[in-house]
Amino acid sequence: MKWLIAAMLIAAAPLDAGAQTAKHVFPFLYEVVQLDNGFRAYLIKAGAPGQIAYVSIVRTGSRDEIEAGKSGFAHFFEHMMFRGTEKYPHYDAETTKMGAFRNASTWPDQTAYYLVANTEYLEKIMDIESDRFQNLRYAEPDFRTEAGAILGEYQQGAREPQRFLNEKVREAVFSTHTYGHTTIGYEADVRAMPGAYEYSKDFYARHYRPENVVLVIAGDFESADAKRLITKYYAGWKPGYTAPAIDAEPPQAAPKDLTVTYPGRTLPILSINYRAPAWNPVDKAGVALEVLGQVAFGSNSALFRKLVLEERRVQYLGPSFGLARDPYVVSVQTMVNTPEDVKAIESEVQATVATFKETLVDPKLLADTKSSLKYGFLMGMETAQDVAFAVMPVIVSTGRLEPIEDYYRTLDAITPEDIRAAARRYLVDTARTTITMVQEGAAPAASSQTAEPPKVIELREESSPFVAFNVWIRSGAASDPKGKEGLASLTAALMAGGATTADPFEDILQKLYPLAAGYSAQVDKEMTVFTGRVHRDNLDAFYALFRNALLSPAFSEADFTRVKSQRLNALERARRYSRDEELSKQLLYSMAYEGTPYEHPEEGYVSSVRAITLDDVKAFYRTHYVRNNIVTGIGGGYPAAFAATLRADIDTLPEGQIARVPKPEPKKPSGVKVLIVEKPTEASSISFGYPITLLRSDPDFVPMLVANSYLGEHRNSVGRLYQAIRETRGMNYGNYSYIEAFPAGYATQQPRVNVARRSHLFEIWVRPISQTAEGNLHDRTLFATRAAWFELQKLANDGMTPEQVAESKQFLRNYVATWGTTISRRLGYAIDDVFYGIGGEGYLRSLRAQLDAVTPEQVNAAIRRHLQDDDMYVVVITADAAAFKQKLLAGSPTSIAYAGTRPDALLAEDKLIASFPIKLTEADIRIVPIDNIYEGN
Numbered sequence: 001m002k003w004l005i006a007a008m009l010i011a012a013a014p015l016d017a018g019a020q021t022a023k024h025v026f027p028f029l030y031e032v033v034q035l036d037n038g039f040r041a042y043l044i045k046a047g048a049p050g051q052i053a054y055v056s057i058v059r060t061g062s063r064d065e066i067e068a069g070k071s072g073f074a075h076f077f078e079h080m081m082f083r084g085t086e087k088y089p090h091y092d093a094e095t096t097k098m099g100a101f102r103n104a105s106t107w108p109d110q111t112a113y114y115l116v117a118n119t120e121y122l123e124k125i126m127d128i129e130s131d132r133f134q135n136l137r138y139a140e141p142d143f144r145t146e147a148g149a150i151l152g153e154y155q156q157g158a159r160e161p162q163r164f165l166n167e168k169v170r171e172a173v174f175s176t177h178t179y180g181h182t183t184i185g186y187e188a189d190v191r192a193m194p195g196a197y198e199y200s201k202d203f204y205a206r207h208y209r210p211e212n213v214v215l216v217i218a219g220d221f222e223s224a225d226a227k228r229l230i231t232k233y234y235a236g237w238k239p240g241y242t243a244p245a246i247d248a249e250p251p252q253a254a255p256k257d258l259t260v261t262y263p264g265r266t267l268p269i270l271s272i273n274y275r276a277p278a279w280n281p282v283d284k285a286g287v288a289l290e291v292l293g294q295v296a297f298g299s300n301s302a303l304f305r306k307l308v309l310e311e312r313r314v315q316y317l318g319p320s321f322g323l324a325r326d327p328y329v330v331s332v333q334t335m336v337n338t339p340e341d342v343k344a345i346e347s348e349v350q351a352t353v354a355t356f357k358e359t360l361v362d363p364k365l366l367a368d369t370k371s372s373l374k375y376g377f378l379m380g381m382e383t384a385q386d387v388a389f390a391v392m393p394v395i396v397s398t399g400r401l402e403p404i405e406d407y408y409r410t411l412d413a414i415t416p417e418d419i420r421a422a423a424r425r426y427l428v429d430t431a432r433t434t435i436t437m438v439q440e441g442a443a444p445a446a447s448s449q450t451a452e453p454p455k456v457i458e459l460r461e462e463s464s465p466f467v468a469f470n471v472w473i474r475s476g477a478a479s480d481p482k483g484k485e486g487l488a489s490l491t492a493a494l495m496a497g498g499a500t501t502a503d504p505f506e507d508i509l510q511k512l513y514p515l516a517a518g519y520s521a522q523v524d525k526e527m528t529v530f531t532g533r534v535h536r537d538n539l540d541a542f543y544a545l546f547r548n549a550l551l552s553p554a555f556s557e558a559d560f561t562r563v564k565s566q567r568l569n570a571l572e573r574a575r576r577y578s579r580d581e582e583l584s585k586q587l588l589y590s591m592a593y594e595g596t597p598y599e600h601p602e603e604g605y606v607s608s609v610r611a612i613t614l615d616d617v618k619a620f621y622r623t624h625y626v627r628n629n630i631v632t633g634i635g636g637g638y639p640a641a642f643a644a645t646l647r648a649d650i651d652t653l654p655e656g657q658i659a660r661v662p663k664p665e666p667k668k669p670s671g672v673k674v675l676i677v678e679k680p681t682e683a684s685s686i687s688f689g690y691p692i693t694l695l696r697s698d699p700d701f702v703p704m705l706v707a708n709s710y711l712g713e714h715r716n717s718v719g720r721l722y723q724a725i726r727e728t729r730g731m732n733y734g735n736y737s738y739i740e741a742f743p744a745g746y747a748t749q750q751p752r753v754n755v756a757r758r759s760h761l762f763e764i765w766v767r768p769i770s771q772t773a774e775g776n777l778h779d780r781t782l783f784a785t786r787a788a789w790f791e792l793q794k795l796a797n798d799g800m801t802p803e804q805v806a807e808s809k810q811f812l813r814n815y816v817a818t819w820g821t822t823i824s825r826r827l828g829y830a831i832d833d834v835f836y837g838i839g840g841e842g843y844l845r846s847l848r849a850q851l852d853a854v855t856p857e858q859v860n861a862a863i864r865r866h867l868q869d870d871d872m873y874v875v876v877i878t879a880d881a882a883a884f885k886q887k888l889l890a891g892s893p894t895s896i897a898y899a900g901t902r903p904d905a906l907l908a909e910d911k912l913i914a915s916f917p918i919k920l921t922e923a924d925i926r927i928v929p930i931d932n933i934y935e936g937n
Contacts (some may be wrong), residue, residue, distance in 0.1 A: 025374060025408040028387060030401065031223055033230050037239045038211030041230050042391070042401050044218040047384025048821055052219030054125050055114040055388040056133065057395055059214070060207040062183040063108045063326065066244045067199075069192060071178075072150070072185015075106035076193055077203055079146050081113065082717070083138040085131050092717045092727075094128055096807070099814015103715075103749065106183045109325040110396040116385050116818050119221050123229055130233035133208055140197045144899035147194040148730030148772065154190045155683040155770035156733055160578055161266045165437050168260045169271055173329050173433050177249040194899045209241035210234065214395050219384035249327065251275075256433040263680075264577035266439050267315060267569055268336045272349055275431040276330045279323035279397045281407035286323055288414050288422035289330060293321025294369045295361050295419065296352055297332050300513040303352045305506035307345065312562040313337055314345060315569055325397045329433070330426070337565060342436055356423040360416035368514035370411055375516030375535055377408075382466060383821040439573075453834040456647045459635035459827050467536050467642075468824040469519070469546060470633035471650070472754070472831050473528040475624040477604075478597035478661040484612050485937065486604015490567060491620045492521035492528050498559035500548035505559060508545055517542050519549060523602050524741075524755045526661065528624075529831065533824055536637045547649050553621065560614045571606050576930050580685035580877045581767055582746060583677075583933070588687040589741075591675060591873045592761055596664035600937060607936030626656030631834060635827040663758045666691035672920055674874040674888065678881035679930040683770040684781035688789075688874040689763035692866050694739055696756075696843055697836040702850045703862035704739050710808040711795055712737030712764065715749040718811055720791045721764065728906065729896065731769055731784050737792075738763045739866075750819055753828030756835035762866065764788050772897075778884050779894040781876065786894070786916035789869060796867040799860035806856075813851050820844050881927045888920055 033041040047053065061074050081104065084091045095102050100117035115125055157163050167182055174180030184190065215234075217226055252275055277286045297303060297319040307314045315335040323330075332349055336342050381387045391401050453474070473492075480487045496519060499505045512518055519532035530550060534542040575583060586601050593599045603609070630653070632646050668691055694700060712719035714736045717727065721735035736745070739762055741755045769784045771777035800808070820826045829844040840846060878884050887894070893914040 024405055025377065026391075026404050027378065027381070031227075032401070033227055035210065035231070035235050037235065037237055038209075038241070039213060039215070039234050039237060040399070041215040041217065041234075042395075043221075043223055043226050044216065044387055044391075045220070045223075046381065046387040047219045049220050050119050051116065051384055051817065051821070052119050052122060052217060052221055053114060053116050053384035053388045054129065055112060055216045055218075055385075055392070056129060057214045057216065057392055058111040058113075058208065059109070059212050059396055059399065060111055061107050061109045062181060062185070063178050063246065064207065064244050065178055065181070065185075066246060069189055070196070070199065071181040071189045072183065072193070073196070073200075073203055074111055075183045075185065076146070076150050077200060078104045078106045078111050078113075079150060080138055080143065080200060081132060081136060083136065083142055083146075085135045085137050087131050087135065088128050091128070091132065096718045096811040098124065099811050099817065100125070101749065101815060101818040108179055108183060110392070112392060114385065114388065116821075118814055118817060119219065122217075122221055122226065126229045126233045130237070133213065134237050136204055136208075141898075141900040141902065143197045143200060144194040145728070145730035147899070149726055149733055150184075150193060151190055151772060152683065152732035152768060152770045154184050154187060156581070156768040157184075159264050159681070161262055161264065161269065161437070164262055165260070165269055165271060165435065168258070168435055168437070169273055169329070169331070169433070172256055172258055172435060173273055173275070174249055176247045177326065178246055179249070179324070179326065179328060205240075206242070209239055210237040211239050212241040214399060216388040216391060216395070218387040246326065252431050252433075255429050258434070259436045259438065261440050262437050263440050265573040266437065266577065267573065268339050268342050269333065269437045270336060270342055270346055270349075271331055271333045271435045271437070272346065273329045273331045273433045273435070274427050276321075276323055276328050276426055278325060278327050279393075281394070281398070281403040282410055284410055284414065284418055285422050285425060287407065287410045288418040289426050290321045290323065291366070291369055291373070291411070291414055292356065292419050292422050293319035293330060293332075294372070295365050296356050297349075298369070298513075299509045300365065300368065300372075303348065304509075307334070307348060309504075309506050309562065310558065312558065312565060313341055315566050335569075339438065346434065353423065353427045356420060357427070359420070361419045363416060366414070366416060366419065368510070370414065371514035372516045373411060374408065375514070375538070379466070379516050379533070379535055382823070385821070453631050455631060456643055457631060457633040457827070457830050457834065458643050459633075459823065459830060460638065460640070460643075461636055461823060464637040464823055465536055466823055467534055467539050467634070467636040467638045468827050469530070469532045469646075470635075470754070470824070470827045470831055471530045471550060472631040472633065473530075473624060474526070474629050474631065475658070476524050476526045476528050477600065477602040478525045478664070479624065480600065480604070483608055484616055485600040485608040486567070486602070487612055487616055487620050488528060488624075489523040489602050489604065490564065490609065490612055491617045492523050492530070493567065494555060494559060494563050494617060495549055495553045496521040496530065497563055499554040499556050501552040501554050502548045503545070511541065511545055515542055519546050522754055524743075525598050525602070525757050527754050527756060527835065529754045529828075531824060539638065539642070550625075551649065551652065555614060555618055555621070557614060560617065564609065564612065567603065567609055568606065571603060571609060571934065575603070576933055579746060580679070580681065580683075581765070582744060584685040584687040584875045584877050585743070585745070585763070585765060587675060587677070587875045587933070588689055588763060588873055589761065591673065591875065592666045592689070592691050593664055593759075594667065596666060597661050598664045598666070598757070598759065601934060605934050605936045623656060624658070625653060626658070627651045627653040628655050629658050631831065633827050633831050635823045666759060669871045669873050671870070672872050672874060672918055672924055674876065674920065674925045676881040676884055676925065676927045677875070677877040677930055677933060678927055679877055679879065681877065681879050682777065683768035684777060684876055684878040685768050686766035686781065686785055686788075686874075686876050687763060688785070688872050689761045690868070690872055692739065692760060692762045694760065694866055695758070695836060696740070696832070697838050700862040700865060701739075702847070703854050703858045704866055706805060706808045706812060706851070706854055706859050707795065707800060707863050707867070708737055708739045709812050710800060710804055711791065713811075714738065714742060714745060714751070720795070721788055724791055725766070725784055725787050729787070731780065731896070733767045735767060735788060736765050738765070750825070753825055753832060756832045764792065777879065778887050780896060781878055781884070782887060782894040783896050783914060785874070785876070786918070787913045789918070790913050790916050792867065793869040795863060796869050799863050800856065802856040805854075805859050809851050809854060813848050816844070816847050816851070877930075885925050885927060888918065888925060889922060891917065
């Protein structure tokens with residue numbers, strides 16, 4: 001074994017840009033462990049005390065799927081890796097005991113498995129992880145069950161516009177190389193996966209070998225212990241990896257121009273793609289090409305300012321110029337506001353390409369871009385997991401971490417002449433593939449809050465190189481006037497995405513760009529928060545822009561027209577035709593809060609947003625953005641006096657009279673009330689629940705947190721819902737429950753911050769249930785609904801055993817440590833504490849002690865008070881709504897089919913679930929076509 005030690009800058013030291021250029025960019029100490037069998041590990045000291053991120057990088061992805069009919073197998077096998085071994089047959093149970101945050105992801109060039117846990121579990125994690133990488137075991141029925149979950153995942157995203165377009169781009173560009181298919185694979189191959197049991201064992205034996213895996217441990221640990229354990233657990237792993245022979249893509253000889261039809265609603269999307277080289281940290285031409293994407297088409301580019309900000313002809317414009325392990329593509333993508341303008345927008349992009357082939361880029365723009373890339377890299381490494389993920393791309397491409405420094409040295413050396421040379425070499429017409437995607441039927445033309453909150457919330461952490469802002473306006477969507485629903489959200493969006501009296505928006509973007517920083521707004525029912533995060537080196541420059549956005553918004557007609565157009569596009573198309581599972585959750589809230597200020601979605605209705613004028617926005621700002629309605633929060637390594645400066649600036653706003661919104665009083669359903677949304681789809685989305693009288697400040701909250709985690713911890717496999725529907729029966733991708741609002745749950749695994757409300761729902765979220773055979777969509781949809789309801793009924797009636805309570809507490813006690821890993825999240829929790837009136841250490845810091853104190857008696861008493869299964873609001877988005885309505889009314893048993901045999905106990909339980917009663921009359925069911933959803937109230 002040999003040891004390599006890189007002398008890097010210490011994380012807590014100030015990061016001077018000049019010093020980085022002269023020395024190193026990667027700011028953490030690390031060591032390399034190389035074993036004789038080819039296994040390599042990087043040990044990086046970074047992140048919060050007492051925590052580690054453990055990331056196993058397999059340098060195999062969809063790129064390596066060379067056999068016909070086996071696309072998507074790397075991703076499928078990622079799922080199988082959670083099935084256990086002879087030594088540890090229950091992987092989820094073992095990691096749950098540690099409270100570990102764990103998951104995995106598959107991409108074209110890699111599959112990564114990661115856990116975040118307390119440092120004390122390092123050896124246990126290494127034992128478990130090394131064991132499954134060397135000794136994975138699973139039976140054929142389990143393999144077939146997992147295939148059903150994969151099909152559900154495929155169909156869940158099949159109609160997402162970006163995934164649909166990505167598939168078409170790959171198919172058009174690549175005829176030979178395996179980059180021609182996406183990571184999830186072709187649908188036919190996904191459907192055939194249940195029959196590939198023997199192939200799966202061969203796949204594991206070929207690709208999961210020590211020479212093909214790199215381990216990254218980042219966090220707070222003893223290096224000597226880690227080195228000893230790596231030798232103990234990985235040195236005996238037998239080598240034997242042979243890289244697959246991947247056919248190279250032949251050169252493209254002529255441009256390709258295609259139009260594809262998207263089976264949903266979307267504005268035209270134009271994707272212009274060029275063949276590109278493989279990633280190489282010392283290849284000046286390749287690095288220059290990456291930079292070219294930003295200077296020509298990024299948010300700081302002249303074309304972005306023209307098309308997005310000034311002329312407002314497109315919804316967005318952006319480059320994707322990151323390179324891959326093998327020669328790949330770089331892309332420019334834009335969504336065009338009017339179909340007739342598509343060709344003209346394409347000409348604008350081509351004209352920009354031609355300009356960069358002839359004209360040298362402005363030196364300041366180049367310098368700002370290089371600064372943005374560097375600081376973007378540094379700003380992305382706040383937690384141990386962030387650090388491990390930040391080094392993953394270079395490890396995937398080279399097998400090593402060290403070339404990071406080569407890359408940034410090459411980046412520093414890029415000149416305007418290099419940018420022009422890259423444009424001339426790679427952005428050539430013969431290597432271009434242009435795809436225009438249009439929608440079907442269209443074608444392109446040619447709190448408790450009883451006391452006033454404090455004015456300032458501080459979380460000063462002097463050692464942090466970051467500064468986070470969280471400015472809370474104590475008004476949200478619940479304050480929208482009748483007929484102008486969406487006004488609070490549109491106002492905040494215009495402030496965060498528009499000009500100030502000091503700077504046009506395009507200048508703001510230019511000034512933020514070299515800082516690799518930004519600010520944004522989030523609007524919920526009773527909260528609007530403006531957040532930002534910056535490296536402390538750049539605090540003054542950032543704050544000048546952030547302050548002006550809050551205090552001096554220009555509210556220009558041009559910005560208003562642009563932002564309103566973007567919002568209407570999102571409401572008319574994306575909300576209805578992108579993520580049904582999120583829409584079902586929004587509709588559930590609207591059912592439960594009908595007639596209250598919480599009824600409408602934060603973004604508003606189509607008709608109400610159309611009715612909003614610029615004068616409405618200005619009036620809302622004057623009424624609600626007053627100093628006595630604003631709480632300022634700041635955290636991180638800021639100067640001691642800076643919090644006072646922030647507050648003093650906010651206090652220059654006038655004082656106002658705020659009419660507080662009455663606490664919403666949702667109606668408890670009498671029996672079961674069902675909304676069926678009619679939509680052409682092959683996968684149904686399901687949400688159901690009811691209002692509860694439970695807030696984070698209530699004594700029952702932590703006991704219910706234990707119960708809810710047992711039933712359906714969000715995006716975790718520990719819950720009964722996940723185990724019953726996804727793990728045991730393979731029906732979909734996941735199933736979860738909630739005792740607080742959790743919007744956009746598909747986008748995050750950690751609880752949301754700054755969605756504090758004075759009323760919440762108990763909610764069950766069944767992720768999309770797919771049709772697996774002709775005509776079985778409704779049977780599977782109803783069975784999954786019944787299965788989730790069945791689990792809720794068992795918990796409501798039977799409660800939890802002391803052993804179940806202890807296990808759930810142990811998981812949560814460790815898991816909650818991952819909820820505050822960034823200064824921005826810790827600050828967000830502090831703001832929420834003020835909303836709920838939680839004093840002392842606050843909710844997050846006191847949660848582990850509260851969990852320790854919870855007894856089984858308290859948990860079961862809380863379950864009796866807050867859980868029930870008789871009265872329910874239900875939302876189902878599915879095809880042929882009338883037929884599904886009749887199936888509900890009939891109450892007939894609904895069964896599911898398995899591939900292979902199943903235990904008698906499971907089949908007996910299936911019979912109970914298949915006949916689970918959902919008592920309904922015709923008057924209890926309402927059908928609404930998808931095009932009418934949220935059109936107006």
